[in-house]
Each structure stands twice: as structure tokens, then as C-alpha cells.
Amino acid sequence: MPQPEWPLLVVALGGNALNPPAADQGYAAERSAATAAARHLATPARRGWRLLVVHGNGPQVGRLMTAGEDPDNLDIHVAQTQGELGYLLAEALQAQSGDATVALVTRALVDPDDPAFGTPTKPIGPLLKVRPEGGSSVQLAGGWRRTVASPRPQAVVEEHAIATLLREHHVIAGGGGGIALVRMPVDLYRRAGGLPGVIDKDWVAAHLAITLKAQALVFATDVAGVEDGHGTPQAKLLERLTATQAQRMLSAGMLGAGSMAPKVDSALAYARATGRPARILHVDRLAQAMDAAAPGTLIED
Numbered sequence: 001m002p003q004p005e006w007p008l009l010v011v012a013l014g015g016n017a018l019n020p021p022a023a024d025q026g027y028a029a030e031r032s033a034a035t036a037a038a039r040h041l042a043t044p045a046r047r048g049w050r051l052l053v054v055h056g057n058g059p060q061v062g063r064l065m066t067a068g069e070d071p072d073n074l075d076i077h078v079a080q081t082q083g084e085l086g087y088l089l090a091e092a093l094q095a096q097s098g099d100a101t102v103a104l105v106t107r108a109l110v111d112p113d114d115p116a117f118g119t120p121t122k123p124i125g126p127l128l129k130v131r132p133e134g135g136s137s138v139q140l141a142g143g144w145r146r147t148v149a150s151p152r153p154q155a156v157v158e159e160h161a162i163a164t165l166l167r168e169h170h171v172i173a174g175g176g177g178g179i180a181l182v183r184m185p186v187d188l189y190r191r192a193g194g195l196p197g198v199i200d201k202d203w204v205a206a207h208l209a210i211t212l213k214a215q216a217l218v219f220a221t222d223v224a225g226v227e228d229g230h231g232t233p234q235a236k237l238l239e240r241l242t243a244t245q246a247q248r249m250l251s252a253g254m255l256g257a258g259s260m261a262p263k264v265d266s267a268l269a270y271a272r273a274t275g276r277p278a279r280i281l282h283v284d285r286l287a288q289a290m291d292a293a294a295p296g297t298l299i300e301d
Contacts, residue, residue, distance in 0.1 A: 001159070004050040004166040007215040009290070012205035012266070013037060014221040015056025015176075017283040018085060030060070031088055037220070038092030040286035045097040047290065050166055052214070053089060054205040057081040057176035058124075061198075065125035070135060071148050071196035074124065075179045078198065079105055082175035089172045101170040107157040108178030108199050114151035122150040122198055135196075149197035153178065153204050156211075163212055174208060177201040206266035210273045217270045217278040218289045219263045225280045225297035226260060243268055243301045267299040275301060 018033045045051055060081040061074070086103025094101040120136040123145040131137055136147040156162070156178060165171050177199030202219060209217040226249075227235045241249075246268045255261040260280075267278035279289060281296025288294045 001163045001212070002167055003163065003213065006048055006050040008052060008166065008209075008212060009044055009049040009216045009218065010052045010054065010205055010209040010212070010214045011041065011286070011289075012202050012217075012219045012263070013053055013055040013089075013283065014219075015058040015060065015201075016222045017220060018055060019059045030085075034085065034088035035092045035096075037283055037286070038089060038096045040220075040283065041093055042096035043287035044290050045093070045099055045170060049216075049290065051093070051170040052162065052166060052208060052212070053093070053170070053172045054174035054201050054208065055085050055089065055172065055176070056201045057085060060084060061176065062125055069125065070132075071124060071146055074148065074196050074198065075181075078176045078179045082106065082179075086172040086175055090170075093170055093172075097170065099170055100168060101172065102165055103172040103175075104158055104162065104165065106162075106173045106175065106178045107181050108153040108174070108204055109155045109157065110151040110180050110182055110197065110199065111154055112182040114149070116149040116151040117197065118149075120147045120149045120197070122148050124148055124198065150200055151180065151197050153199050153207050156204065156208060157181070159208070159211055162208065166212070174201060174204040177204045200262040200266075202262040202266040206270045206278075209270050213274075216276065216290065217267065218286070219267060219278070219280040220283040220286050220289075221263065221280065222283065223260075224282050224295065226255070226264060230256075230260070238297050241297060241299045243271060243299070246299050264299065271299055271301040277301075 019030050061077045064077045082105050090101045090103040125146050127143040131144045137144045138147050162173050180197045226238045229235045270278045277298050277300035279296050285295050
């Protein structure tokens, strides 16, 4: 597989970091957030790093789904938001870094027998006043949300294309974890309409970082890093976690299943596969991500 001429930094950029839930959900706010993120990303780019940015899309997919819509067209919504956010990030990063940047609609293969399909726990779409008919849902404060499976990625269809593009471009890819597909026995691809699911973008970022032999992996989100006692007055940022400590926290269920757990799990997978550490930090600290004393949480094998 072709390799970029420069050291590769994979950045998993949270969807909430691009459009915080408490903020204006409009396009103007999203454009501003993408520009701000690109400003931070441009610092390692100017220092000689090639960037592969894998972004989340939860708030954006939620905006596209109407109150009465079922998740059968989730694959199309993931593709739509890949185009939306990929365009904004590519334009902003190219303007900030001065380097050619491209965005790529990306598909990810999953196992149709993944246990996640038996326990669809990933909330999607808007908050509903009444429990939706059909499918799975979860009750939250103020209403209900539909839930779908969150299977593990087995492969990214465009892996070779991403590697080729990285030789001369920064790349935005794997948005929303990729469009979930399953490989059929006749070696054809089928959209996930019959098996609605979304892949966590952190897992895809780690998969690509391992496959492409990236020199660094960073998870940029809307919190400072991994905290001991998160959500309590005694919360304390954990600046460094060994693989053993990270695994213990995951096994004990000490991390949010839909938020911090996938980041720690993905960081741990990368550290174990490559022998290199991964970092979790606030999106505003991305410019410092490659500094030895960067803020956030460092996870190492």
C-alpha cells in the first residue's frame, strides 16, 4: 500500500466538537466550528505532518432525520453528512495550511453476524415526544430516541485510495465511521438498509491509523481528556494511562459507552498494534497535539 512522504497523523474529530449540542445547530455555526478546527489542525500540517481527519457526524445526522423517519435510509444520511462536513473541513484546512486537501465519501465493511446487531444501543435522530413504533429506542430525559447497532469495522473499502491520496494531499475520510455495508456471499456490497447501524468513527480512525502505519493518532473532542470521576465535583484529568489501566477502566464500565469508551478502546488498540502512544484532548488543543507536554490524556502500551 502506498505511503505518504511525510509522517502521518490521524485525527479523530468528534461530531460534537464541530457542532456542540448546546450551541446553534445551523450551518453558520457549523461552518465556524469547521474553520476553528482547521485552524488548530493547520499547526501540525505546517510542521510537516500529513493529516488524515476522520470526523463524527451525530448532530448532523440528527438534523437530517425527521421526527417520523425510521433509520432505513441511515446510509444515505451518513453519505450526506460526509459530503457536508468533508467539504467544510477540506476547504478550511486547505485555506489554513496552504496544502492540497480532499474529502472522500467512505464505506466501511461490517460483519452481519456482529453481536451489536442483537443489541442496538446507539441513539440516532432527534428527540421524540413519544416512543417510536417499530425498531429499537431508548428513553432519555425529555423523550425518546431511536437506537441502532454499532458494529465493529472489518475493513474500509477506500483504504488504498486514501493511502494514494495521502501521498500528495491531506485527506478527510471515514466520516461518521463510514457508510456501514456488509459483504454478501457473492462478493457484492449491500447497503445497511436491512441492518441499520452506525460505526463509531473512533474505531475507524484507529483501524486506518493501524492499517496505514500512522506515526500518531489523536482523538479531539469537546472535553479535556479522560477523567477519573467524570461528571462529579471530584473529577480529575488523567494525564497518562498505561494499557493495563485503560483496559481496567474499560472492563469496569467506568467510561461512557457512547462517548469516552470508544476513544480509549481505539487508542488502546492503536498503542498495542504499533507500540506508539495515542492522545485524547480537547479540540481547542489540537495545535499542541504533537508537543511532548501536550494537554489531555496519553495512552500507551
